Amino acid sequence: MLRDVGSRDKEFIECVKFIRHKLIEIAGVSQDDFCCVPVQGSGTFAVDAAFQTALPREGAKVLVIENGSYGKRMVKICESAGIEVHTQSFQEDCAVEPEVIEDALGGPVVYDLVAIVHSETSSGVINPVTEVGKIVKENNPDTIFLVDAISSFGAVRLDIEEANIDIFVSSANKCLQGVPGFAFVIARNSVIAKCKGNSRSLALDLYDQVTQLDKTNQFRFTPPTHSMLAFKRALEEYEVEGRVEGRSKRYAANRDILREGMTRLGFQELLDPKVAGYIITSYKYPKDPKFNFQEFYNRLNEKDFVIYPGKVLDADCFRIGTIGDLHPQDMVDLLVAVEEVCRDMGIELPVQY
Ligand SMILES: Cc1ncc(COP(=O)(O)O)c(C=O)c1O
Incomplete structure (x- = not known):
């Protein structure tokens, strides 16, 4: 972090390429089927970007399953973006109950996206994401399943394919032990491919961000160069630790x-x-x-x-x-x-x- 590198310099471009590739590898998913989109800012910026990008500007319906502050924050994100959001709440000291989700999804509303937090850091609860993901897809294979894994990715095992996750969010400074400065979204290419023009925000448009990154491994706007250099090192330490x-x-x-x-x-x-x-x-x-x-x-x-x-x-x-x-x-x-x-x-x- 004590070195300055140019954001469009070869060394930094290689660093971005390495990080994007490595995160998909760590996530245990196919490089062909998933993309990794780093987003400047904290975890919330990437969660916001994921909602903004995944959902069309008109008519989308979301179900947020929540049992704490970070679930409630997803509800707020939808509200601030003008997205119709329904909530299935659980007590903050309890895990989400998959049977209740089955009932919630069995109603008349067809959801475009269902979202849940994996490790609800406000209490420490771990939610049964895999069971919920199965229920979401059994109910409707076209519903996007979004998981906030900000405080668990890298240290709590989660099989993304088995859990039917389409969009997965985490950040540099939790279990991967980087420093703050950026977060990232790992998303199914087939989902992102349908998202052109959805975002109500220019800066939080993951479709545009990944299109530019795929072409050049350069960010659209100034990247957090020092945080990313530190993160590259953090990923090397992650490998060494097993x-x-x-x-x-x-x-x-x-x-x-x-x-x-x-x-x-x-x-x-x-x-x-x-x-x-x-x-x-x-x-x-x-x-x-x-x-x-x-x-x-x-x-x-x-x-x-x-x-x-x-x-x-x-x-x-x-x-x-x-x-x-x-x-x-x-x-x-x-x-x-x-x-x-x-x-x-x-x-x-x-x-x-
Ligand atoms: C599960 C979860 N989601 C979202 C966030 C928000 O991340 P940030 O504070 O980096 O915006 C956090 C932060 O601790 C978190 O633990």
Whole structure:
């Protein structure tokens, strides 16, 4: 990232080509049937671009299956683009139930696209995308199945073909451990081929973006050169770690250490372990009146540990992520810090509920 390369320079063009090819390889799909479209910006930009591009300007109907903030964000994206959106909601601390989707799709409305989040990072739930994908296609093979896999791609196994996914979104700075700056869409060529002129936005038009990239491996507009150079390196490190096997093993080990240590300190998880992933874990606030999240957060921050506030609407909780360049020893160190902070705040241990 300390080097500047020209966005239309040969070295950068090779870098873009490498990344696009490698991401399809990592996704485990055919280079002939799928394309990889990097999009400048954060994950939300690519999700927005996917909706904008996939759906015609008039008459399209979408079903968003949601059980948390990122599902709700997809609803907002549709609303802001003027796309007719229906919602099938589930409780935020539960996984999506495929049988309910079967019923929802069995009604009179024919959906052009059904969307779901794989790892709902607001709580940590992993949704049964493969089962849902089968139901979507059994109901109507022409319905596009879109999956937000932003916080899971690369570390939670998902067979894109088996899950009948047509459009798949992720970003540079989650499980593939790049830095922020761009996100990407992996899409079926047969779907993208029908999308010319759909996008209501020039910058978020994936059809135009991929057409230009396929011709020249150059972006239409200024690309995040430094982020992409860093990402190329991140993909090399991903290979060395053993791809999804290696990365999932380390993240799950991180989560296991966290789970064991936090349980020892009395903290309760929001989710039933059956539906929880190993990407991020939500903990309920303890009852102790001395527990104050902002102070807890600040004190951990002073010790160089950055946690997350909660993101579910109806429960007071905080979250601890276990992805990125974090290793089991980091989790051990975090637990020492959590214990020290609780003692310094005068919180009784183990914490009470
Ligand atoms: C599942 C999921 N979807 C969407 C987003 C939004 O991504 P961004 O904040 O990069 O726009 C996130 C971010 O954490 C996420 O975890």
